[in-house]
Amino acid sequence: MSKFDHIRPYYDTEVNAALHEFAHDPMMKAIMNFTFPGMEDQEWVDRLKRTHSIRDFQINFIYPALNMVLEKSSQGLTTSGFDKLDGHTAYLFISNHRDIILDTSLLNYSLYNHNMMMTTSAIGDNLVKKPFLMAMSRLTRNFIVQRGLPARELLLSSKLLSEYINNSLFHENRSVWMAQREGRTKDGNDATHKGVLKMLGMARGDMSEMEYFKKMKIVPVSISYEYDPTDALKMPELLARSRAEKYVKEKNEDFINVLTGIMGQKKRIHFHTGDVLQDEIDEIIEQHASPNKQIQALCDAIDASIISNYKLWPTNYIAHDLLHESDQFADNYTADEKKEFVERMTKGIKVDNPEIVRNFLSMYANPVINKMAPLVHKE
Structure with a gap:
């Protein structure tokens, strides 16, 4: 046994057995149905069971899954x-x-x-x-x-x-x-x-x-x-x-x-x-x-x-300006982008709590602040 056995990834020789074990797990089914929406379950199960390395699993299954995630939840x-x-x-x-x-x-x-x-x-x-x-x-x-x-x-x-x-x-x-x-x-x-x-x-x-x-x-x-x-x-x-x-x-x-x-x-x-x-x-x-x-x-x-x-994205500049009640970075975003950000914030958090609003805005604004004046560590 290797001293790394309880923390390491699978060796390629272990991949196929693991895929056989978890091929029919409900969570695997959810991932594969999301990744290959038009594919019959048996087809992706068969493909999994023919996979014998981490690289093949990443390229043939995880890479397509990430493509779907990017397509459905991002603009690229x-x-x-x-x-x-x-x-x-x-x-x-x-x-x-x-x-x-x-x-x-x-x-x-x-x-x-x-x-x-x-x-x-x-x-x-x-x-x-x-x-x-x-x-x-x-x-x-x-x-x-x-x-x-x-x-x-x-x-x-x-x-x-x-x-x-x-x-x-x-x-x-x-x-x-x-x-x-x-x-x-x-x-x-x-x-x-x-x-x-x-x-x-x-x-x-x-x-x-x-x-x-x-x-x-x-x-x-x-x-x-x-x-x-x-x-x-x-x-x-x-x-x-x-x-x-x-x-x-x-x-x-x-x-x-x-x-x-x-x-x-x-x-x-x-x-x-x-x-x-x-x-x-x-x-x-x-x-x-x-x-x-x-x-x-x-x-x-x-x-x-x-x-x-x-x-830095428009969201960072918008949050900075809202946090400081200014229009310092107004050239970096549009009125529509600002409206969208405010709507997201209003739906996501309790905007009647100033402390929560400040924390939310700071999370987006701090990269702007840090870029203007990078963090200085003290001994």
């Missing part, structure tokens, strides 16, 4: 920066995190469209409690991040994750995707958590952290949705946070967020892959002797790339 996906990547090189993609499933799915969709290798991707164990969801995550090359562990177990889990990522990048030559922090960004402030980088550095061996990060070929990814399909669903947590209250999730909250994220309206979507952080790391090594300051400087470099390459 655009990309930039991918042409600067090398198709034979493994990268560590670190991105802001807006949607539980689609962020990594659409990154892989975009990589495939650019003839690049698809990634292995981190997913929280809170999202794969049901056997079918665990199987689907392993069939789409996700590895499991264990949440809510006691300190000692968390340390051991972090070391194992670091080793798994090291193995993927340097032994399998497989790119890796991770979010810049645990969980999705709820308030539109995209900031990299030092704990993520410290975890990544655990498997560096005798190398210094910065040299190891340079070897990992870190590529910041900026993910921009014109509409966040789960915007209204994020309000209770933001409200609790603004009141310094502990937020407790509802029983099926994660699952509802997954479904809403996939099928909720997103309008336009843009993915940008930044430059590999190489010169930036050299500068960090020159400017900072303290390992802690080096880690923070690398967080800042990732943040600067994500924020500067974030595509």
